[in-house]
Amino acid sequence: MTDIRRSLLRRDALSAAKEVLYHLDIHFSNQLQNTAAPVVDNGSVELVEEFVFNMPKHRSMQGKKMTSLQELQLLEITCSYFQEQGKDSLRQIIFSALFSPQSNVADDRRMAMLGKLVSMAVAVCRVPVLECAASWLQRSPASHCTRLAKVLVDDYCSWAPGPAHALRDIVTISPRFCSQFITAVTTLYDLSSDDLIPSSDLLKMVVTWVHDNPHLTLLTFLSAPIPSSHPPGALDSTPLLGLIRWCVKSPLAYKRHRKPLLAPSLGATLALGPAEEDRVGGSLYSMLHLSVLQILVSLRADLAEQHLYGARGGAVTRARGQARRRPGLPGGRAEPRRRCCGNRALLEQAGAGPAGCHGSGGVAVLQRGPEVPLLQTAIQ
Template identity: 35%
Template sequence: MSQFSGPEIKHTLRKLEFPVCSKEALLKIGQLTCGRVPSIKHMDLALDLMAEFIFHEVDRRGNKRTLPLTTMQEIQLVEVLYDYFNSVNNDTARNSVFLSLFSGTTAIIRSGILSKLVSMAIGIPSHFILISASTLMQQLGNTSPNSYRLANALVKDYFVLMPNSSKQLHLVPRLAPQFASNFLTAVADIYFADVKKGPLIFPPATLLETITDWVSENTQLCVAAQQTQSALPPGAIAMEATTPFAGLLKWCILAPIYRQTSEIYGKLHLGLIENMLEIPHSNPPRAIFAQHLIISIGNICRYAVDLQNRSRKSDPTERQKMFLEDTALHLCLDRFAQAIQIALSVNCVYGNIGDMINQLKQLPFNKLMAIVINSYKNKT
């Protein structure tokens, strides 16, 4: 079939029933996309094969299909994809096909199949698929809408619909640490989001516990995606991974003021600090972006204003005392100050650090935070 023209290949595949046609089309797509320098003609043909024979988005004339794949057909397709990617030992070839299938203008449409495939790769462990999924998340941006959808689907599968099966995820950091790191970055953005984005939601207890175990048991997990270069097709530009430090620290910092009193947040905070202390030195730093580290400021300031408003009718002295003695607020600020100090001490912060310090001055007074701010000013 490799010697046939495009029309001949399509004609041959149309004689096959689903999902056999999908299986054969994948083999041909691999040949077309994994050449040393795939031609535009080959890539266009590969995209046509994906649309018609893999995802059944168009008919033989190229017109959009009105009926999507049935649930049974989706299951069959996921099984075909699972078997195919596990059969490709070459990382570059596997990633080339994976990126072609699940990125580009059709990524949103195909996100459901991607989520089911990655979920299957966790339930029936597949190092190959998880590494390719990690590469995809990193190339699209692991805080992008597509990565967000994937992370949200995995949370739903393993922590909402089947919370007792979350033990499967405990294997992931050892099986594919890069994927685990990129998943953490994506999932961290789902919870404790800025209130301007909508109602605040908190992570399920089983998710919080699993993530805390991951971080506590592997002190280099948070930078794993930055330590391994993804195997990309020729000409592709590798995207830098965003570490999960800022997003997960946000959980720990904001938990007290939102009455999330689980001790797990304290354990997660300690695990993140230990991970920060193990960040490999790089020049320039690249582990934590300064503006990401201070995303909690707005939430904390709104809490402080609300606290003052609730005590407005009190005596001024009593109001100030109430403000200073709010244990939730000061636990929040203590954790924030600890994170800032450790990040600065290990020189892992990049971006405008001076602006970050100035923004920290907006926060309610906290002794530890004041020490951190003054320490930085004395060194500059």
């Protein structure tokens, strides 16, 4: 690494960054020939931080700075590299070497470049970059994931009436990235304050995605291996949890904060009064609520198809059933809930058993099946 560093020090900033990418490609290609899971070593991280993110190795040294044009050229070079690299495993490990958070001062520059790179990939439909970003969202801390989501929301939802077509189309270009993006957005906009209530344009886009593509919310959940434990500080394994939180908390959030919504049909130009605001927001959240219920109804069949039914939530369900048993009921059966807001028939069609709802604006709680831990986590 010392010889490589000396060679890079003699180059200009853009040329040195390009050379680092070339070095990483050779370095990890050799590792992949010997192992299926190469590890990003400290030497590679140091080269990336010094010559890609321009962080000097020693405080006494002054880092090289790129001009705005050079930064744009580097983004284009990086985007093209991931597009042209045919090995997904190599793309993933190099993306990790470039952008995995290291909990140091270089993280701000790392996140800044990542935001610009993913935003460019959305604009020019670079699927390999979006797929790498989806994997990055799965394994990175939620605080970094929400920061990336905020960059995309600002770039594509804040400067023009309605979200840009490029962002709306990611559902067909990269469904996996779209699923992770929804998870990050629902984590970012947790409805806890005025600034953390999604705009009507963003809300409408997410609701449309979920309504038109119900399996999008379970894409990562069903395809990824069942983790032994959830990484602390990571995003939820499915956007379904965040969407349920939106359904549960939205009536309180809009009633308390009265954030002006924008009429979806008129773009971002017409502010609505409180009554009209409630009507527009209520219709979107009602549509989302219905979509979530339909997803839960189909969840049993989806899990059974993947041979996962019973693998999730069995212990929780048995414990709940034992707690609800009363002496005197034939066979020790659990006493069914008697409250219902009209969704019981829909839920029982899926064989979910007795169900109860938290009022007309709540989310149904299934009595048995794999959905229980999902809902418990969401409502906590």
